[in-house]
Amino acid sequence: MGKLDGKTAVVTGGSSGIGLATAKLLADEGAYVFITGRRATELAKAAAEIGANVTTVQGDISDLDDLDRLWARVREERGSVDVIVANAAHAGIATLAETTPEQFDAVFDTNARGTFFTVQKALPLLNEAGSVVLISSTAHLIGASPYTAYSASKAAVRSFARSWADELKERGVRVNSVSPGPTDTPIIEAMHETQEGADAMREDFRQALPMARLGRPEEVAAAVLFLASDDSSFTTGADLVVDGGQTQL
Incomplete structure (x- = not known):
């Protein structure tokens, strides 16, 4: 018996790296999983890795029309959602002096704005006692000059978890974040x-x-599963750091 038997989960950015490892683990634990990604070829490969009980929805979370299509597909196929893993992100390397307006907007449009509206648009479908897991980063905990916009965008994601945990508590919905350290992904x-x-x-x-x-993507996925399942039934508003000791030692 899986920890998510009968549940419906959505993983954005689920075609590679942490997102794919998470989608595979949630499916292994009994969930029906929807994954999103911008590239159709990569989505098809990911679906083949996951196997059964998966639907792919091509799209970019920074595009609100794509988000509408995602949640319409979930409504049509499953009716509601129990677990949301907001993982899709845009990584950028640029210092304060180097960052262009276009680079800044690309990072925030995906990491902050896209994450915000991914969850907002899911609210009518989100079941009571559901779980929302936001993928932040240890970048919000440390100072690293080449990641100035990225770090700030991930600090926004961490803040969302606190605010939404408060807003959704009356519905029994738990909201937490995971902050991975450096992880070996594409x-x-x-x-x-x-x-x-x-x-x-x-x-x-x-x-x-x-x-x-x-870190390995599977190690971060295990943390996501903990927060997505009833194993963390008394945990909300928290940030689970998975970083090999980067911010702790």
Whole structure:
């Protein structure tokens, strides 16, 4: 018997990395899972990895029309939702001096605005005693100059968890965030023009982390499952840090 038997879950950004690992684990625990992503090819590959009980919905969470299509599809196929994992994000590397208005808007349109409206538009479908898990980042806990806009956007996500936990408590809905530290996902390649640059970033992270390695997507997914399931029935408004000791030691 799975921890999410009979539940419906939605994972944004579910075609790779933490999102895919989370979707696979939720499905393994009995949930019917909807995953979103911007690229149809990657979504198809992810669905094949997950196997049964999955629906893909192509779209970008920064596009409100795409969000409307997502929740219309959930309504048509399942009627309601029990678990929302707001994972989709835009990563950007730029200092205060370097950041352009276009770069700033791209980060905030996805990470803050997109996350906000992902959950707002789900409210009519969200079941009593549901769980919302927002994927933040340890970037909101530390200062790192190349990630100035990204860190601020993830601080907004952390703040959403607190505010929404208060707003939705009368419905029995719990809202929490997960803050991963450096995790070995394809987003590292997306942030660099060369494989050498991506490898150098991984090595820098490895040397800086107390556990001397990057996290695995499956390790973050396990934290999400805890917050999505009744295992965390007395937890709301919290931030679960999964960072190999980065912010703790």
